[in-house]
Ligand SMILES: Nc1ncnc2c1ncn2[C@@H]1O[C@H](COP(=O)(O)OP(=O)(O)O)[C@@H](O)[C@H]1O
């Protein structure tokens with residue numbers, strides 16, 4: 001088991017958002033999470049990543065560390081990241097004054113330090129990161145610009161995937177990485193995600209659209225509504241949702 | 255402007271000459287503890303000696319209680335100034351300049367001959383060694399027409415001092431002056447600094463004032479764009495911690511048409527420190543087609559730190575481009591979480607963000623030698639990491 005979430009309740013600024021989530025992910029699996037806006041998808045991803053604003057009130061998250069499942073409650077976000085949990089943000093923010101390459105090098109070296117490996121200087125890191133750029137059709141200029149500053153929506157999402165490939169996480173939580181992408185950018189992003197995919201790591205795709213799932217095939221599709229998973233199926237569920245929307249599932253639930 | 259000198263002697267300072275409540279320019283800064291008189295007046299010697307030492311990056315000038323020594327080339331002339339007269343600028347009716355006038359009026363004039371430029375900047379290091387010395391000093395920089403000058407003034411001190419320093423640059427037509435003043439005196443010092451700049455036609459003054467040290471410091475920056483096509487940049491950084499207090503009062507005076515000013519002042523306040531910024535831009539009635547930009551940004555690193563920021567525009571011309579803004583805030587939690595979600599610890603993330611904030615100003619310094627000098631000070635002060 002890679003991660004096991006049991007009866008997870010969480011609130012933010014006093015209001016409950018997650019109301020009993022159960023989810024288990026094994027290494028090698030791809031899970032898609034769908035659901036109407038405001039149902040708690042981003043919240044779930046942030047709670048797993050350890051965002052300090054979100055308070056877990058009941059239940060727990062256990063994550064595989066050194067071969068054993070451990071409760072992550074006591075781990076700060078940065079520690080979770082070093083243990084291989086990666087959050088690709090729905091809205092990646094801009095960080096003026098910090099170049100993309102510095103940001104990624106700091107992240108990469110934090111991981112190296114955590115693993116007791118040698119850190120990389122800027123030159124060797126640049127050489128390393130340059131090998132990842134063609135796959136995402138990104139120009140080297142992006143490395144020397146401030147993080148996400150002036151990036152288009154698609155470029156921001158590609159930049160998230162670039163970070164993911166650099167950090168090579170065991171659990172990637174990709175929050176609407178496909179939103180706002182044109183078809184070419186979508187294919188590029190999917191290629192990046194499929195590059196990460198292996199029998200060792202798990203991927204969670206939060207998405208509204210079936211079309212991403214044409215390129216990245218999920219093993220499970222979950223529907224999140226009002227802070228709970230109300231239905232789980234295989235990839236055909238995504239097609240059904242595309243056709244019928246969510247009403248047939250949510251009627252009478254609220 | 256005559257002042258009664260006896261009222262300003264540091265031993266028997268008359269309380270009525272200190273900025274009073276109701277004095278808008280000193281609204282947030284009290285000087286009352288000058289009355290406690292812990293300082294003793296120190297008269298600087300007026301010797302000018304040659305320095306045999308040389309440095310590959312700078313021409314050197316050392317100024318301390320014993321006088322001045324230097325290795326400047328012959329294109330820069332130095333004179334000692336005594337009993338200097340002050341022009342009546344709108345800015346110098348102030349406690350700092352009154353103290354300079356009333357006290358030992360000691361200083362130097364640096365003047366660059368016409369149409370010359372130095373192959374490297376001048377580093378002026380002030381090293382005052384008398385504990386609790388009260389030092390009045392004023393220097394003039396005359397950049398004659400067609401010349402280029404770069405000066406880095408470094409006020410560091412290993413003892414607590416009270417320095418009242420006035421810098422008076424005059425940039426003649428078609429001349430360029432790149433001027434950095436860094437104040438990194440010992441915590442516990444008091445530093446008053448006045449800047450009385452004048453720029454003539456097609457001249458450019460780039461001034462940068464960095465305040466890091468002293469318990470209480472004030473930078474009073476006045477620049478008069480006194481002829482057409484004069485331009486200036488006036489940038490500043492103050493980085494404070496503990497209970498440090500810094501007050502920058504900037505006044506850019508567009509006296510003539512087609513003049514241009516650019517200001518970026520940034521403050522980083524930690525612990526219980528207090529930053530004050532007042533930025534006045536005055537555009538005279540006939541000063542059409544000018545550009546004036548002013549931005550003040552403050553970063554509060556603790557809940558107890560505070561800042562007062564006041565833009566003041568006095569615009570009497572109608573065809574002008576003026577922009578001003580002021581922001582104050584804490585480090586954004588979203589930015590910090592972005593770093594943390596990538597494995598970077600919160601403390602490290604804070605350091606990176608503080609550096610990014612400060613570098614915005616530092617990178618305005620185009621001379622790379624001078625820029626790295628500033629960075630070294632910031633690293634030593636732990637404001638940014640190496
Ligand atoms: N930081 C926050 N402060 C207040 N409310 C929040 C915050 N984050 C999320 N919420 C609320 O939680 C609910 C779920 O939001 P979110 O997880 O972003 O949904 P989704 O990603 O499924 O669209 C929404 O009602 C949203 O307004």
Ligand SMILES: [Mg+2]
Nearest residue numbers: 041042043090
């Ligand atoms: Mg969302």
